[in-house]
Every structure is written in structure tokens, then in C-alpha cells.
Amino acid sequence: MDETKNQGFAYRLGYRLGRLQGACRRIETTLVGWFKKKGIPPMATRSVRWIVKLAVAGLLLYLAFWIALFVLGALAIANAAAIAPDQEIPTGDSDGWRHGHSGFGDYIDDYRVDPGRFDND
Template structure:
């Protein structure tokens, strides 16, 4: 039996996500401190960082909305194409008695076989 414990994929992904989040927070704090060092008040730097976050969220939601609308349009077109009778062909001619006697008639009543009027 192996005594070395192995971490699961979920734990590995969680740790990677945590490292990424900590790096993001450090970068945000560094940007805020840089703004303060340039003379922006601390409250103003915090507000500016939040405004950037909100603008990024707005752009993300705007893009997501239009992608969702595109997906809905594609689904409507696919549904319409599936339910359309584009491949519907006219009925085949059939042999029957009609106004010009027994013969081959189309769906709208015209005789299409060669026939002799004297019959």
C-alpha cells in the first residue's frame, strides 16, 4: 500500500483557483496603492477600482446578452427549418378516370399520357 497521499483533481483545481484569486487581490491592492501614491485619496482609489470592476461586469453582461440572443436566433432558425415543408414534392401522377377518360392524370386534373381522341 502506498503511504503517499495524492490530492484529487477537484482539490488541485481548487488550489489553482485560490492561487489565481490571491494573485488578483494582490494586483488590485497594488493598483490601489499606486493610485494613492500618485495623490488620489484612498476612498477615491477604492471607488475607482470598484468602477473598473463594474464596467468589466457590464461589458461581460452585455456580451453575454448578445451571445444569448444569437443563440436564440439560431435555435429559432433551426426550429423553423426543421418544421418547414421545403422537401415536400408534388404528388405523383396517377392512373384514373377523368374528364378526358381513363389515363394518367396529375394532381390538378390534367391528363399527361398520350391518348387518341377517337377512342
């Protein structure tokens, strides 16, 4: 009894989705019976069922696309906010292109290593 009391989110979500699917099946069965009673051919009934199913699937995919786009946009904004403009960019202390004793150039351990000309003018 303790197991059913402490079910997690996934269990509850799956249970609700299963109930929703059962309700949709019951509605579909009722509509198929109504179509039969009205004399609509079985081929037309199957076509309508598939059209409705495909429309629902398309709407769900459309919704999933916009949710994913929103989440990616929120992540991009959060990433941009994480790179604060008040953070200093390290310059001068690291190797690479910078201003040094011999002017601007490529430096490794305070020695200029690029083939450029030195500013001795």
C-alpha cells in the first residue's frame, strides 16, 4: 500500500495521459457508432478518423515546435545575460596578439614571435 501512496510525477503523468487516451477512444467509438447509424460508409468513417488523428498530431507538433523555440530563446537570453559586460577581458598577461614592448604583435612569454617589422622609428 505504501507503493501506491508515493508515486512520482512520471507515474501521475502517465496515468492521466492513459485516462485521456481512454476518453478519446470512447468518444471515437461513440462517433463511429453515430456514423453507422446515419448510414455513412465505413470508408468515409475511417477517412474522417484518420484526418482527425493527423490534425491532432499536427497541432501537437506545432505546439511542441513553439515550446522548443521558446525554451531555446530563453536559454540564449540566459547565456547572453551570463556574459556580463562588467567582466574584464584578460589582455596583456596572456600569450597571443597584444600590445607589448615591441609594439602590437603576437607574443609568447613577453617575446614577440610574429614576422612583422619592429617599430624602431
